[in-house]
Amino acid sequence: MQGLHYRRGAAETKRRAGLQLRNPAERFESGAEAVERLAAENAVLIFSVTSCCMCHVVKRLLCSLGVNSVVCELDEVEEGLSGDIRRALASMVGGGGSGGEKMSAAAALPAVFVGGKLLGGLDRLMAAHISGELVPSLKEAGALWL
Template sequence: MERVTRLSAEEAVVIFAASNGCPTNQAVTTLFSSLGVYAAVHELDKDPCGRELEHELACASREPIPVVFIGGKLVGSTNTIMSLHLSGKLVPLLKDAGAM
């Protein structure tokens, strides 16, 4: 989990995803973009250590990719992010992390 922890702390919002144009990847990145939030995206299938990262993520969470970290903390997958947004809890979380 060492590398995931390091990478997830480099930016306020970090997404670990696949680069295959998956609609869930698109949804979460579009949401952050529409909120004016920069999200660092690590494409696991393009990273030489992608399989290792994917294994670390699987050990840390049962969430499917994309997996989102905010403020260095694991928040969850697209469903979790969308639920937080719809409940009005995402923006305060982003502000607390310094993303907004």
């Protein structure tokens, strides 16, 4: 799939690699499948948008901890798959509005996965960092060794 690109490392590098599919004919059936597969294959995965300041803070925090995360910039993904991924992330995050409304796709970003599980966005990442839960979970996922 040519349209899905992600970056290894939260550092501000321009090196990008296309998603390597086991079989070139293989296609994702849905955005949820893409999210699940990428989360399972990487210790730390960040779904982000390049122009989002909260996404930037998430990437910088993990980089400062020495985490080599995989960053999937959704504004650089082909349009159809990007929308599917955003909807899948919004449904994973769940209702954030009043009256049981689903959270909008834009509000679901940034989305951080650690060890294949959704940790959350900036607020949950900062809460885990302040409480001291973040580093042990990163070590458990194999993202930190020290």
